[in-house]
Amino acid sequence: MTRTRTIALASGLAVAAVGALAGCGQPDVTKSRLERAIGPAFANLYVQRADLLGEHGVTVTRIGAAPACDRGGPKVPDVGPGPDWICMIHFIDDHGQPQDGKFEVQVKADATYVAGGPSKLIGQATLTDSHGHDVPNPVFEFDGAFDPDN
Amino acid sequence: MTTTAVPAVAPAARRRPGTATVLRWEVAKLAAQVRSRALLIGAIVVPVAVVLIFNTQLPPKDTIYGRHIHTSGYAVPLFVLAFAHQWVLPLLAALVAGDIFANEDQHGTWKTVLTRSVSRTQVFWAKTLTAVGFNLLVLALLAASTITTSLLVVGTQPLPGLSGQLIPAGHALPLVIASWATAVAPMLGFTALAILLSVTTRNPTIGVAAPVVAGMIMQLVSSLGGLDQGRRLLLTTPFEAWHGLLTAHPFHAPIVTGAVVSAGWLAVCLAPAHRYLRRRDITGG
Numbered sequence: 357m358t359r360t361r362t363i364a365l366a367s368g369l370a371v372a373a374v375g376a377l378a379g380c381g382q383p384d385v386t387k388s389r390l391e392r393a394i395g396p397a398f399a400n401l402y403v404q405r406a407d408l409l410g411e412h413g414v415t416v417t418r419i420g421a422a423p424a425c426d427r428g429g430p431k432v433p434d435v436g437p438g439p440d441w442i443c444m445i446h447f448i449d450d451h452g453q454p455q456d457g458k459f460e461v462q463v464k465a466d467a468t469y470v471a472g473g474p475s476k477l478i479g480q481a482t483l484t485d486s487h488g489h490d491v492p493n494p495v496f497e498f499d500g501a502f503d504p505d506n
Numbered sequence: 507m508t509t510t511a512v513p514a515v516a517p518a519a520r521r522r523p524g525t526a527t528v529l530r531w532e533v534a535k536l537a538a539q540v541r542s543r544a545l546l547i548g549a550i551v552v553p554v555a556v557v558l559i560f561n562t563q564l565p566p567k568d569t570i571y572g573r574h575i576h577t578s579g580y581a582v583p584l585f586v587l588a589f590a591h592q593w594v595l596p597l598l599a600a601l602v603a604g605d606i607f608a609n610e611d612q613h614g615t616w617k618t619v620l621t622r623s624v625s626r627t628q629v630f631w632a633k634t635l636t637a638v639g640f641n642l643l644v645l646a647l648l649a650a651s652t653i654t655t656s657l658l659v660v661g662t663q664p665l666p667g668l669s670g671q672l673i674p675a676g677h678a679l680p681l682v683i684a685s686w687a688t689a690v691a692p693m694l695g696f697t698a699l700a701i702l703l704s705v706t707t708r709n710p711t712i713g714v715a716a717p718v719v720a721g722m723i724m725q726l727v728s729s730l731g732g733l734d735q736g737r738r739l740l741l742t743t744p745f746e747a748w749h750g751l752l753t754a755h756p757f758h759a760p761i762v763t764g765a766v767v768s769a770g771w772l773a774v775c776l777a778p779a780h781r782y783l784r785r786r787d788i789t790g791g
Binding site: 393468498501502 | 577671743753
């Protein structure tokens with residue numbers, strides 16, 4: 357009897373607490389949080405790619421990555437985890453040309469994401485570096501995280 | 507009256523063993539079990555095998571840090587941590603904690619334990635501390651073995667961060683250790699959950715299996731994304747808090763929230779477990 361009551365009480369409390377917080381909570385995954393994370397991450401990785409290729413003078417500031425993220429087209433609100441996020445990143449490439457790269461982003465509920473870049477602009481999964489070795493292209497596909505509280 | 511009462515009480519008070527004595531017995535009982543010895547050895551040996559096997563496989567890109575396991579030895583322990591928290595860590599937390607009370611029922615030894623001149627509260631805390639200490643030891647061995655093997659097998663290349671930055675080798679090791687350390691809080695939460703189930707169900711199988719199932723359900727619920735802030739109350743969310751350590755601008759709020767939530771689970775599980783054990787009528791086997 358006591359056991360049943362304890363378990364019932366505990367599960368009841370848990371369900372109530374989760375329900376209460378779920379109702380009034382702000383979403384963890386938002387457009388602005390994702391944009392603030394993916395822009396610098398892409399720029400950092402693009403610099404690493406340039407270093408591997410032996411291209412000097414490519415810096416985070418010169419790339420000037422400016423992302424605009426959207427989830428699932430105009431009819432879907434731009435919040436929440438899902439595999440249907442698209443980030444358009446405007447940047448200056450290693451030849452000084454302005455480019456718009458379309459990144460397919462899978463955002464997970466734990467405030468991490470996996471972004472896949474357009475191979476036309478950033479190359480294939482493997483690069484041949486300046487020493488002639490085949491190395492993974494850091495910007496082809498990358499993981500990142502953002503702060504779910506801020 | 508008083509002259510007869512004083513000598514009768516004094517030796518009894520001196521002879522009454524403290525919780526430390528009970529704790530020593532519980533540790534001795536645990537150390538004598540084949541299962542707990544095997545667990546400790548497994549915590550050292552299995553990571554070595556896992557790292558060696560993954561070193562020959564294609565990178566498992568569906569888990570965070572999986573894509574970097576061949577390029578940085580610091581990425582491997584983070585990948586193993588991300589994989590382990592899905593069900594391995596809850597299982598490790600429950601293997602001893604889910605059994606430590608219920609095995610007295612299974613073997614019919616509660617009466618033997620309680621005929622010693624110790625209180626049920628002392629037995630409860632001794633068993634709880636034994637389970638907690640053992641689980642922390644298992645986690646520490648697992649982390650040490652994973653990190654050491656990874657650095658020896660893969661190397662000490664810079665660690666890719668979660669903001670595209672490269673973390674130099676010197677800074678990476680403390681971050682990797684800190685990431686593993688964030689698993690302590692939810693491990694303790696799962697330990698308490700397993701203890702609660704072990705005490706109330708009196709069944710070692712439920713005590714061990716139910717926390718793992720609960721962990722998987724919490725993981726599933728939290729991955730659906732409908733919960734938003736409610737995710738923070740789940741015991742599996744603190745296992746993800748280490749992500750914040752590896753961004754260019756580290757954020758620690760999830761670690762703090764995770765520690766508070768885990769402490770809440772600990773209290774909510776241990777209090778009824780203690781009350782249940784104290785009030786339970788132990789007359790049978």
